[in-house]
Amino acid sequence: MTTIANPPTVVVHPDSGLLAHATAARIITRLVDAQALRGSASIVLTGGGIGIAVLKELAAAPARDAVDWQRVDVWWGDERFLPTGDPERNETQARAALLDHIALPADRVHAMPASDGADGPEPEPGAARYAEELRAAADGADSPSFDVCLLGVGPDTHVASLFPEHPALRETGQAVVAVHDSPKPPPTRVSLTLPAIRASREVWLLASGTGKAEAVRLALAKEAGPLEVPAAGARGRSRTLFLLDAEAAGALPEELRTGAGG
Numbered sequence: 360m361t362t363i364a365n366p367p368t369v370v371v372h373p374d375s376g377l378l379a380h381a382t383a384a385r386i387i388t389r390l391v392d393a394q395a396l397r398g399s400a401s402i403v404l405t406g407g408g409i410g411i412a413v414l415k416e417l418a419a420a421p422a423r424d425a426v427d428w429q430r431v432d433v434w435w436g437d438e439r440f441l442p443t444g445d446p447e448r449n450e451t452q453a454r455a456a457l458l459d460h461i462a463l464p465a466d467r468v469h470a471m472p473a474s475d476g477a478d479g480p481e482p483e484p485g486a487a488r489y490a491e492e493l494r495a496a497a498d499g500a501d502s503p504s505f506d507v508c509l510l511g512v513g514p515d516t517h518v519a520s521l522f523p524e525h526p527a528l529r530e531t532g533q534a535v536v537a538v539h540d541s542p543k544p545p546p547t548r549v550s551l552t553l554p555a556i557r558a559s560r561e562v563w564l565l566a567s568g569t570g571k572a573e574a575v576r577l578a579l580a581k582e583a584g585p586l587e588v589p590a591a592g593a594r595g596r597s598r599t600l601f602l603l604d605a606e607a608a609g610a611l612p613e614e615l616r617t618g619a620g621g
C-alpha cells in the first residue's frame with residue numbers, strides 16, 4: 360500500500376451549487392497544469408449526484424477549452440454493470456453532462472464494461488480487461504498515476520463501488536474488481552480497487568448535503584480503517600482534497616472546517 364505523504368486538505372464551499380462550480384474550475388486548472396508539465400492529463404470520473412453536477416458545470420465553464428481535450432484520458436472509478444447506454448450507467452450520465460460537449464478523441468475515453476458488451480454478461484472478464492487497459496497506460500505499473508481521481512462519498516462512507524466490509528475492499532492484487540451484491544443499486548458493478556485509487560497523484564473526495572456529514576467526519580477521523588470506512592483509505596500520492604459544501608462539513612470539528620488547525 361502506498362504510504363500517505365500528506366494529510367487531506369478540507370475545502371468547504373457554502374452550498375452544493377458553488378461546490379460544483381468551484382470543483383469544475385479546479386479540474387480545469389489541474390488538467391491545464393498537468394498538460395503544461397507532462398503534455399497530457401488523466402482524470403477518473405465518478406458517478407453520483409455531485410459527481411455528475413461537477414461535469415455539467417465543467418461543460419458550461421467559460422475556461423473549459425483552456426484544457427486541450429485532445430490530450431486528456433478519461434477513466435472511471437466505478438460503473439454500474441448495465442447495458443450500454445443505460446441511463447443509470449455512470450458513463451451514460453458523464454457523456455450527457457460533459458463528454459458529448461468536448462472534442463475528446465474516442466480512444467481516450469476508457470469506459471468500463473457493460474453487461475451487453477464484448478466481455479460477456481458477467482463483470483469479471485470486463486474487470487480483468489479494464490485492469491489490462493490500465494496496466495497498458497501505466498508504464499509498467501498496475502495503474503496510471505491519474506492526475507486527478509474524483510470520488511463521490513456515500514452516506515455509508517463508500518467510494519467508487521467499494522462498500523464497508525465488502526470483499527472488494529480486500530482486493531489488493533488487482534487494480535479493478537467485479538462487485539456483486541452492492542448495497543447501493545444496481546447490485547452488480549465494476550470498481551477500481553483502493554490500490555488503483557491510491558496510485559493517483561491527487562484524490563478529490565466530493566460530498567454535498569447533511570446526509571454525508573457523518574460519512575465525511577468518519578473519513579477524516581482516523582477512528583477506523585478503510586475496511587470499515589472506505590473513504591478513509593482513498594488518498595492520493597501527493598494530495599488528497601475533501602471538497603465539501605457546508606452541510607456535508609457540518610459534523611467536522613471547527614479546526615477542520617475552517618483550516619484553523621493548519
Ligand SMILES: O=C(O)[C@H](O)[C@@H](O)[C@H](O)[C@H](O)COP(=O)(O)O
Pocket residue numbers: 405406407408409410437438439449510511512513514517518519520543
Ligand atoms: O456509481 C456510483 O453510485 C458512484 O460512483 C458512487 O460511488 C457515488 O459517487 C456515491 O454513492 C455518492 O453518490 P451521491 O453523490 O449521489 O450521493
